[in-house]
Amino acid sequence: MPYHYVYVLRSGEDGTNYVGCTNNLKRRLDEHSSGKSFSTRNKRPLQLIYSEIYLNQQDAFTREKFLKSGWGKNYIRRILQNWFRSKNLGG
Structure with a gap:
């Protein structure tokens, strides 16, 4: 049974x-990093x-x-608030 992932990427550009x-x-991360994904x-x-993992x-x-x-x-923003603060980001 394959897993399914939901993920959040942060843009270093904007x-x-x-x-x-x-x-x-x-x-998918390789596609994003290499510019193969139009949206990113x-x-x-x-x-x-x-990221989160799902069976369905x-x-x-x-x-x-x-x-x-x-x-x-x-x-x-709420669950990653400490990460955003450590990076001096607003979320």
């Missing part, structure tokens, strides 16, 4: 976060700052949708 979902995290091509360098694809898609919402963005 400080924005990108939320994505994949069944192969290493491959101009936001490199990118840093993986958060639909659960992962539901979580991705939540993390892209206003409440989800607040959730990321």
